[in-house]
Amino acid sequence: MRSTIGMSRLYGAVVGGLLAMAASPGSAMADGRALTAQDYAQAERYMAYNTMPLVDHAVSTVHWLDGTHFWYVDHDASGDHYLQGDAAKGGTTPLFDQAKLAAALTKAGAKSIDANKLRVTDYRVMSDGRDQIEVGQKSYLCDLKTAGECAAVKSGKEPGVLSPDRKQEAFIRHWNLWVRDVATGKETQLTTDGVENFGYATDNAGWKHTDNAILEWSPDSKRIATFQQDQRQDGDMYLVTTKVGHPELQAWKYPLPGDQHVTMIERVVIDVPTRRIVRLKTPPDQHRSTLCDDVSCGDNGGWDDVKWAPDSKTLAFVSTSRDHKHETFRIADANTGAVRTVFHEDAPTYFESGNGSVNWRYLPGSKEAVWYSERSNWGNLYLYDLDNGQLKHAITTGDGNVTEIVKIDPATRTVWFRAVGRASGVNPYYQQFWKVSLDGGQPVLLTPEPADHLISMSDDGKYFVDSYSTTSTPPVAVLRDANDGRVVSTVAKADITRLLATGWQPPEQFTVKARDGKTDLYGLMFKPTHFDPQKKYPIVDYVYPGPQTGSVDSFAFRPSHYDNQSLAELGFVVVALNGMGTPWRSKAFHDTWYGNMGDNTLPDQVTAIKQLGQRYPWIDLDRVGVWGHSGGGNTTADAMFRYPDFFKVGWAESGNHDNREYEDDWGEKYQGLLVGNNYDNQANQLIAKNLKGKLMLVHGSIDDNVPPYSTLLVVDALIKANKDFDMLLLPNEHHGYADDSPYVTRRRWDYFVRNLAGDTPPKDYALKPWPWR
Structure with a gap:
């Protein structure tokens, strides 16, 4: 249940697939509708492999070559275009001749090279004028200015640094x-x-x-x-x-x-x-x-x-x-x-040095260190004296978290950083970019747009490219002056015309109150594109509990958030909510269920769904489903056992159902050191006897992240309690489901269609193999 168990590593597993060990018996209601292959094909239209290619000019990341030049990939209907931007003079030029590079790579032994789909992951100009280019995890030295020759860089079988x-x-x-x-x-x-x-x-x-x-x-x-x-x-x-x-x-x-x-x-x-x-x-x-x-x-x-x-x-x-x-x-x-x-x-619960990156820095030139701490209930930066180890002063203060130090310039004593929750009235998950003096003072907001900002800064600290977006507004990438945030030029503006032509719609952001009745919680709602407010829809809760991330992977623009829209297309309302105990908010918010990991944000998930049901009459609170992978698989089973009268159908993938069966660092950080029976409150097998609804347990047989024995503990408890349940075992698959991914996705859709909606799925619908496998 960590970053690789979490959202940044989850995508392939979320759309996962596996072989059946025991198929769920049919239980479609007599008056349910029969879905067709065309219905499933409509849902498949909104899978990422179909939506991502339809977004044009969505530049999210650039790579700086020096203080004024950067390169990036600009995609449109004709393919990928590698461009170089000039921050000082303006304008763009081709980074290289793509046809010449494709021919040179093919001649050098590379396979399946398409000039419009090169998949270059690293590029730099060497001192001798040649280009070093990484394609398909292989590095080549290329002369593209004359003949167009590439030679593979000598390397061994072991990965090197x-x-x-x-x-x-x-x-x-x-x-x-x-x-x-x-x-x-x-x-x-x-x-x-x-x-x-x-x-x-x-x-x-x-x-x-x-x-x-x-x-x-x-x-x-x-x-x-x-x-x-x-x-x-x-x-x-x-x-x-x-x-x-x-x-x-x-x-x-x-x-x-x-x-x-x-x-x-x-x-x-x-x-x-x-x-x-x-x-x-x-x-x-x-x-x-x-x-x-x-x-x-x-x-x-x-x-x-x-x-x-x-x-x-x-x-x-x-x-x-x-x-x-x-x-x-x-x-x-x-x-x-x-x-x-x-x-x-020292921290009373656990210490973390930021969100996504370690946020302390060593400044021996001035005999100082920049230190990150949540001692004020918020993640702020502090300046320490290296000679005596004493705190000199706080660099940042107040509410909101510094999430990532991007650059420090010791000469000007300037810190540039990303942060959340520091601007009033802005979604607390939107990252914005700031600068502040090492000597303290009021931070300067460099990206005022109320959106999520992805930053790529030049090595000399003079410029940065800012790609900003929301869940409903596609990315705009601009070049900005790092001193004052002034927009120097527009790099690219995403065009979703082709995506909209499919009927695509963005998810809806919503806000509800947490279990305490006071704290705002944020989530996304996915409705069918053929939504009818006169109907009643079953609701499916896609859940990931944290503590290192939440159910919502990002509040930035995504053409697909896992397969949430695809599932919604089959006749559901799908929601994802970041409950208390997840990061990015205050330290107290994050610590909500420290030492009680069986909480799993479930009190917030339940109250949120109830609030949505009261707010929207088209949500059927008698038909609530839940599913998740890894930590979300743990939470799904937990939900079915702790709230058996609320959650009716659950699909639990690769869950770490008892953290005593999971690696030491995870549990000992968030649950505390194992003493006596203090881990019992998070052990799903101890409450499995409460199951009432339909539960599918899924695991890869050689999962070396969360070993399958964690799920087998729950299986054993369910058998001993004489409970019916379903199980899928994926032979020879790890935590992500690789080539079996399409199968389990279709089976999961079938499971909710049959058992929650009361409909009949088409038989053996085959999703496309994931193109990145």
Whole structure:
């Protein structure tokens, strides 16, 4: 139930699919209607793979090449166009000759290259004038100015982490750290004492285990900060594959809440030219971070809680206690390994350093640190003195959260940051962009539009591209002056004409009161495009409880929010609500059910649906369904057990139904350390006997994020309670459902159509394979 269990990782699983272990018996009402394949095809029109290509000129992200030039992808009906913008002179030009690049990549051995669908994920100009281009997770050096030649960059089978000068990449082999020369492919072993389960830079959080190296290169590309990760005494997790003959055993280290031994890290700095290893003079640290339940929180890897000084001589890091209540800011000498403790912060529940990114910074030039804290009930920035560890002053104050520090300029002592809830009368989930002085004072709002703003800032801090939108207004991307927010030029304005031609409609934002009768809660409602206010519609609650995110993935523009509109199209009202206990609001809001994860926002979900039913006579409160994936799968079963007279049909995918069966960091952060029976209040199997309605339990058989045993605990309890239920098991699938995704989506639609609406679905409707699989 974390970021990868959460919304940012959820899309493929939400539209998931799997093979039937036991199909639900038909229960259509006698007077229900029979849906046709055409009805399902109409619903499928609003799946993301059909809606996203119909949005033209929706530029959300740009990539800066230098202080004045940036590149981006501009899509229209004819395909993708790679363009370069000039912030100083204005105007755009083609980034490269797409036909020439496609031909050169094909000649270099790349497959299925379409000039209008290149899928370039990284581009930069090298010092020798050649272009380095990443396509399909492969990197090429290309000469596109003359003949049009590309050559694949030499790399090994292990994923590498490039140095800042892009001349070397570090990688793991046989539990040791190596570097590879990018130009020649020459490999050098840096460490020799790494052994199984006590290796260097290894990436294993239990729920996630990859071959990626977790480390931070120094700015001068000569040193690497990493760790030797000790898992030797951790408990194991086991899964087996399904095949003819002997199954394959999968085993890896996966500590659980309450385990005496959990993963520890021993911090080191490696001098690459000399291969000298400097062990930091500090005791082993917990495998924890200030932000998430892994030492590497972002999608791009890296070691979030380690920051190098610009001169590469020192580095700052933060140590987090096992229960996330205690944070210690430290500075290490990269040459000697000497470590100095600067300051501490304690939190009564759990500490987090922001939303989406670690928001502390190391400023050795002025002997200061920028620190993020929710000590005032809101996420604000504070300035600390590195000499004495004392707080100098608050940089930001008041209500609203700083969500992401985008840039700090030590010369002008300016901080640029994204934030929510700081502007009066604006949706508290809309991110806006601000600047403020390190010395305090009134922050300046640089993006006044009441919308969600996605920011890409130039390296020199002079410009930023701002793409802003709402759920109903498509993105507008503008180039702005970073000093005052003045619009310099328009980069692109999205056109949804082709999307609207399908009958598409945006979801409706709504606001209701929380369980306390006072706090505003925000959500989205999806109605059929053929909506008739004279009818009564069953309502389906798409739920994800947090605590690291909520049911609404974004209040920015999306042509599809998972498959919510598609399900609505089959005769439902679908809602998604961010309940209390989810982030982005105040600390007290986020802490609502700390230590009682069985709450799962359900008191808010129930009261919200009741309020909507009173507000809108076309909502049928006698037919309420609920579904979710992962944390949402947990919540769905929980809803069916805690509110059995309210929720009539539930579809629970891949749920972590008892966090004692889930990796240690998650439960110990949000439920607290395991003491006695303090985890009983979140264990679904203990209340499974309350089931009255129709419940489908779904899980992948080799889910290495939330192992399937969590669902089997509920299955066992339901059997012992003599309860009828349905189950789908996905052989050889993980937390996301991969190629089986279309199947489970159709089965889920069928389940609600049959059991909640009382209608009959068409037989064996086949959704298209997801094009990104």
